[in-house]
Amino acid sequence: MNLLVIGATGRTGSEIVAEASGRGHDVTGVATSSDTIEDVRVYPDDELPELLADADVAIDFTVPSASHEYAALAAEAGVPYVVGTTGFDEDGLDALRAASESTPVLKASNFARGVQALLRVVEAGAEALPDYDIELTETHHNGKRDAPSGTAKTLLDVIDSAREDALDRVHGREGEHEREDSEVGVHVRRAGNVRGEHEVLLADNDEVLTLTHRAESRRVFAAGAVDAAEWLLGREAGWYDFEDVL
Numbered sequence: 001m002n003l004l005v006i007g008a009t010g011r012t013g014s015e016i017v018a019e020a021s022g023r024g025h026d027v028t029g030v031a032t033s034s035d036t037i038e039d040v041r042v043y044p045d046d047e048l049p050e051l052l053a054d055a056d057v058a059i060d061f062t063v064p065s066a067s068h069e070y071a072a073l074a075a076e077a078g079v080p081y082v083v084g085t086t087g088f089d090e091d092g093l094d095a096l097r098a099a100s101e102s103t104p105v106l107k108a109s110n111f112a113r114g115v116q117a118l119l120r121v122v123e124a125g126a127e128a129l130p131d132y133d134i135e136l137t138e139t140h141h142n143g144k145r146d147a148p149s150g151t152a153k154t155l156l157d158v159i160d161s162a163r164e165d166a167l168d169r170v171h172g173r174e175g176e177h178e179r180e181d182s183e184v185g186v187h188v189r190r191a192g193n194v195r196g197e198h199e200v201l202l203a204d205n206d207e208v209l210t211l212t213h214r215a216e217s218r219r220v221f222a223a224g225a226v227d228a229a230e231w232l233l234g235r236e237a238g239w240y241d242f243e244d245v246l
């Protein structure tokens with residue numbers, strides 16, 4: 001298929017270009033500037049409307065402030081849209097949902113299959129241990145802009161839905177503060193080139209259960225995103241997630 005990778009010069013986008021080219025897709029890249037990645041031509045994003053006219057599916061790994069505008073252009077062109085970008089506010093999410101009324105939109109905060117499994121295991125753990133304290137820690141490379149990560153927010157949503165009592169998200173801790181049972185602590189680290197690490201810790205006074213996922217390479221996100229693009233081709237307009245692909 002003709003695949004448009006938006007954010008093709010980025011850490012993840014360049015892996016997606018390599019993965020999709022390796023699978024035999026015709027790949028075109030888009031970024032804010034022109035470039036060449038893996039012999040694939042990358043065009044500046046002001047050429048997006050013309051490029052979408054020839055695309056079967058677009059994959060977007062950019063920044064939320066640009067991504068929802070790109071999604072609107074894809075919707076206008078009727079091109080299925082895979083969104084890996086994270087950090088959207090409610091307005092950005094509304095814009096993506098509006099795009100999904102006229103084209104299929106698949107959004108996932110994490111395209112690693114292991115993270116999808118982690119979500120199910122965390123849900124089971126939170127349900128099975130209803131009185132245990134829960135703390136979440138995520139670590140990413142020093143170039144990541146949004147915090148906590150999209151995956152951390154998805155994990156917190158899963159924990160929320162598994163617990164009957166509403167949990168208060170406490171971001172970091174400082175000073176004198178007694179831990180309340182209703183808290184879930186959220187801790188964010190940014191350092192080096194860490195691809196992405198998420199740990200959920202459940203504990204009472206006598207035992208500790210830790211559930212951890214670590215991405216060893218960005219290839220795992222690229223493979224998942226290209227799987228999603230292949231799956232999305234030919235679907236009806238609507239809102240999809242990576243779970244649908246799996």
Ligand SMILES: NC(=O)c1ccc[n+]([C@@H]2O[C@H](COP(=O)([O-])OP(=O)(O)OC[C@H]3O[C@@H](n4cnc5c(N)ncnc54)[C@H](OP(=O)(O)O)[C@@H]3O)[C@@H](O)[C@H]2O)c1
Nearest residue numbers: 007009010011012031032033062066084085086109110111
């Ligand atoms: N869902 C997942 O599985 C998953 C996995 C990894 C990352 N992510 C998310 O994917 C997004 C990209 O991450 P990354 O680490 O690959 O980012 P990155 O290395 O900073 O790359 C960003 C890419 O977006 C392009 N871009 C387009 N419009 C832009 C704008 N207005 N401002 C800045 N850049 C723009 C950049 O082009 P230029 O280089 O020409 O500026 C570049 O190609 C982030 O939101 C990240 O959290 C999601």
